[in-house]
Amino acid sequence: MGPISSSWSFKKFFAIVFVVFAISGEFVAGYYRPSAWRYAHATFYGDETGSETMGGACGYGNLFNSGYGLNTAALSTTLFKDGYGCGQCFQIMCVQSKHCYYGNPSTVVTATNLCPPNWYQDSNNGGWCNPPRTHFDMAKPAFMKLANWKAGIIPVSYRRVPCKRSGGMRFQFQGNAYWLLIFVMNVGGAGDIKSMAVKGSRTNWISMSHNWGASYQAFSSLYGQSLSFRVTSYTTGETVYAWNVAPSNWNAGKTYNSYTNFR
Numbered sequence: 001m002g003p004i005s006s007s008w009s010f011k012k013f014f015a016i017v018f019v020v021f022a023i024s025g026e027f028v029a030g031y032y033r034p035s036a037w038r039y040a041h042a043t044f045y046g047d048e049t050g051s052e053t054m055g056g057a058c059g060y061g062n063l064f065n066s067g068y069g070l071n072t073a074a075l076s077t078t079l080f081k082d083g084y085g086c087g088q089c090f091q092i093m094c095v096q097s098k099h100c101y102y103g104n105p106s107t108v109v110t111a112t113n114l115c116p117p118n119w120y121q122d123s124n125n126g127g128w129c130n131p132p133r134t135h136f137d138m139a140k141p142a143f144m145k146l147a148n149w150k151a152g153i154i155p156v157s158y159r160r161v162p163c164k165r166s167g168g169m170r171f172q173f174q175g176n177a178y179w180l181l182i183f184v185m186n187v188g189g190a191g192d193i194k195s196m197a198v199k200g201s202r203t204n205w206i207s208m209s210h211n212w213g214a215s216y217q218a219f220s221s222l223y224g225q226s227l228s229f230r231v232t233s234y235t236t237g238e239t240v241y242a243w244n245v246a247p248s249n250w251n252a253g254k255t256y257n258s259y260t261n262f263r
Contacts, residue, residue, distance in 0.1 A: 031263045032189040032236060034091070035160040040134040042092060042156045044143035045074065053139045056113030058086035058213035059183050063112060066170070066185045071142050074113035076128070076135040084234045085111050086214040087184075087191040089163040092136060092146065092156050099151035107145040108161060109138060110191065128153065160235075163191035168258035169231065171245055174215075175252055177223035182208070183215045185255075189262025190235035200225035201248065224248055233262055
């Protein structure tokens, strides 16, 4: 293919590229964009206090301390994607039900847990999270923003939306001097993570493997070194660098904040 010879051709080329990305509804000019609306169902678990939603398969622990609060949901296997769906944000709207509040309100939730299959029940009668169903099991306070909780289950429209986070990503350290386990929280943009690498002040980049949920691990002796992280989004493929997140005297059990985030 020969060179593009006119400014009109350049404009046409970039316009086509922009349209392609805009239609995908995911990543344009460095910012994650909402996806198209899709159809699913939603239930709730726990009570109004949200105590039963703490912890969960993503490993965020106390959701108040990690910044997610009660605007959360457990995802069916189809959406959870072996933990790569952790941290994603969804706008959910109650539709086509007499139990929906007036005006069909919506709310935005963060994926913090897995709604496991229940093979003892029919997928359309209790086994709501059985594959290949797309389903949200919401924290009860989040569900109550959409509909009367006595409905039990409601039809919903949903779409992926950007995760609006204040500040940078947070890295919670677990493990020991020879096994570094990192839980990543407060992720903006698409909200999810595909891969990570860690760099000590005396090492090159070391690839980290996916452990479970939103955690990544490295089997290396890194204590006594300040640590930086390279984080790649699962949805967009964008990579950001969080430099010097943890000091050389870092300790397991602590959370270290960065100034870096996806948009």
